[in-house]
Amino acid sequence: RARASIGPMKNSGAYGEIRSNTDDRLIKASSSVAKMVELHEHINDNGVMRMREVEGGVVLPAGESMVMQPGGYHIMLIGLHKPLKADSSMDLSLEFESGKTVNLSIPIVSIKKMHH
DSSP: OEEOOOTTOOEEEEOEEEEOSSOEEEEEEEOTTEEEEEEEEEEEETTEEEEEEOTTOEEEOTTOEEEEOTTSSEEEEEEESSOOOTTEEEEEEEEETTSOEEEEEEEEEOHHHHTO
């Protein structure tokens, strides 16, 4: 799912659960809704939470779930072309080190629903 836009903000995030039957690595994400799409994580930098782009992708061990959620790993949508409206959907393409690409249509939800 992706978070609906908040006011004039030009960025948003996408979250969800990814599982692979074989060892793999999520290396890239893309979408027509934003100028740039990056894999991000939150880190604790000497007591200050910071967000940064993940270098080299996100490891997906075979059979284990990797959960993307606020405050952890997530997909950052940067430079939205227009606001994301709740109760609609957007395209998201995930590319893996194995060469596999998964094209998704994901729901856009209000920030209130993101926390439930």
